[in-house]
Amino acid sequence: MFNTLPAAPPDSILGLTDAWKNDPNPLKVNLGVGVFKDDAGNTPILASVKAAEALILQSATTKSYMPISGAPEYGTCVQEMVFGAGHEVVKSGRARTAHTPGGTAALRVGADFLKKALPGATVWMSSPTWANHKGVFAAAGFGSADYPYYDAVGKGLDFTRMRETLEAIPAGDIVLLHACCHNPSGVDLDAAQWEIVAEIAARRGWLPFLDFAYQGYGDGLAEDRAGVLALAAKCPEFMIASSFSKNFGLYQDRTGALTLVAESSAVAASAFSNVEIAIRVNYSNPPAHGGLIVKTILTDTALHQQWVNELDGMRNHIAAIRTRFVTALADHGVPGDYSFISRQKGMFSFSGLSDAQVKFLKENKSIYIVGGGRINVAGITSRNMEYLCTSIKEAMEIR
Numbered sequence: 001m002f003n004t005l006p007a008a009p010p011d012s013i014l015g016l017t018d019a020w021k022n023d024p025n026p027l028k029v030n031l032g033v034g035v036f037k038d039d040a041g042n043t044p045i046l047a048s049v050k051a052a053e054a055l056i057l058q059s060a061t062t063k064s065y066m067p068i069s070g071a072p073e074y075g076t077c078v079q080e081m082v083f084g085a086g087h088e089v090v091k092s093g094r095a096r097t098a099h100t101p102g103g104t105a106a107l108r109v110g111a112d113f114l115k116k117a118l119p120g121a122t123v124w125m126s127s128p129t130w131a132n133h134k135g136v137f138a139a140a141g142f143g144s145a146d147y148p149y150y151d152a153v154g155k156g157l158d159f160t161r162m163r164e165t166l167e168a169i170p171a172g173d174i175v176l177l178h179a180c181c182h183n184p185s186g187v188d189l190d191a192a193q194w195e196i197v198a199e200i201a202a203r204r205g206w207l208p209f210l211d212f213a214y215q216g217y218g219d220g221l222a223e224d225r226a227g228v229l230a231l232a233a234k235c236p237e238f239m240i241a242s243s244f245s246k247n248f249g250l251y252q253d254r255t256g257a258l259t260l261v262a263e264s265s266a267v268a269a270s271a272f273s274n275v276e277i278a279i280r281v282n283y284s285n286p287p288a289h290g291g292l293i294v295k296t297i298l299t300d301t302a303l304h305q306q307w308v309n310e311l312d313g314m315r316n317h318i319a320a321i322r323t324r325f326v327t328a329l330a331d332h333g334v335p336g337d338y339s340f341i342s343r344q345k346g347m348f349s350f351s352g353l354s355d356a357q358v359k360f361l362k363e364n365k366s367i368y369i370v371g372g373g374r375i376n377v378a379g380i381t382s383r384n385m386e387y388l389c390t391s392i393k394e395a396m397e398i399r
C-alpha cells in the first residue's frame with residue numbers, strides 16, 4: 001500500500017540543515033534554520049540552563065507522568081513572562097496556559113482546539129509567513145488566506161494594506177500574528193500599530209492568535225510584549241503560542257506553551273478543558289525536562305538574572321552582526337543599499353536575494369539560505385563574513 005504515496009519533498013527549513021551537514025565543502029555556511037550561533041559558529045547551552053539542569057538532577061525524585069497541561073507553576077511562570085507579573089489577565093484567572101512540546105505543538109494544539117470552537121473559520125496569515133504555519137493549520141483542517149505584510153520595495157511593513165485587509169476579515173475568523181521578530185522578514189509592528197490592530201480585532205470580532213517564538217530577541221523581554229499587551233487591553237479572547245527554543249536555547253528539548261485568554265475565569269476554565277482534550281489525543285502530556293528548566297530559571301532570582309543577561313547578550317550579538325554585515329557588504333562592493341538589514345529585528349533578515357541567487361549560492365558556494373531569501377543573521381561569523389560577501393557579490397550578477 002505504501003508505494004502508492006509519492007515521496008514528500010524535504011522540509012524547506014530543516015531539510016537545508018541535512019543538506020548542509022552532508023556537504024563536504026569546508027567553506028560551507030548554514031544560514032537556514034533559525035538557531036542562535038556565537039562568533040565561533042557554535043550553539044552553546046546557556047550557563048543558566050546548565051545550572052538549572054544541575055539543580056533538577058539533584059532534586060528529581062520521579063519520572064511519573066506530568067499533568068495533561070503540564071505543571072501549574074510552569075503555567076504561572078510563563079504567564080508572568082508573557083504578560084508581566086501582576087498583569088490583570090494573570091491575576092483574574094482569565095488566562096490558562098498549557099506546557100507544550102515547543103512552539104509548534106502550541107500552534108497545533110491551539111489549531112485543534114480552534115477547529116472545535118470555530119470549525120468554519122479561515123486562518124489569516126501574514127504574507128510572507130513562517131513556512132510551517134500553513135502546514136500546521138492545514139493539518140488541523142483549516143483553510144488559510146493571506147493578509148499583506150511585507151513591502152518588498154520599501155523593505156518595511158505595508159501597514160496601510162495590512163490594516164485594510166484586517167478591517168475586512170469577517171467575525172469568527174482567526175488571524176495569526178507574529179508578536180515580535182517577524183519570521184521571515186524581521187519587520188515588526190510598532191506599539192501604535194499594535195494598538196490599531198487590537199482595536200480592529202475587538203471591533204470586527206476576529207480572533208487573534210499570536211505566535212510568540214522570539215520574546216527577548218527583538219528589543220527586550222518587556223519591550224517585546226507590546227502586541228500582547230495591546231491585545232490584552234482590548235480583546236476579550238485571544239491565544240498565544242510561546243516557544244522557548246531561542247530565548248532559552250532549548251531547541252532540542254521542545255519547550256513551549258499555549259496560553260488561552262477568555263472573557264472570564266469561568267469561560268477560560270471551560271474552554272481550557274477542550275485544550276486538554278486536544279493535548280491528550282496528540283501526545284497525552286508534555287515531556288518534563290525543558291519545562292523544569294524554564295520553571296527553575298524563572299523562579300530563582302539569581303538564575304533569572306543570569307538568564308536575562310545571557311538573552312541580552314544573544315540579542316546584542318545579532319544586532320552587532322547586522323551592522324557589521326551591512327558594512328562588509330558595502331566594503332566588498334556589493335551593489336545596493338543594505339542598511340535595512342540593521343533595522344530588522346530578531347534572528348532573520350529578508351535579504352532581497354532572489355530564488356535564482358539562493359540556488360546559485362547553494363549549488364556553487366555551499367551557502368544555504370531558505371527560499372525567498374531569508375537568512376539567519378546569527379549564522380554569520382567573523383570566519384565566514386568575507387566568503388559570504390564575495391559570494392553574494394557574485395550571486396548579484398545573476399538576475
Ligand code: LMR
Nearest residue numbers: 013014032033034130183
Ligand atoms: C525557523 O524558522 O528556522 C525555526 O523556527 C525552526 C523551524 O522549526 O523552522
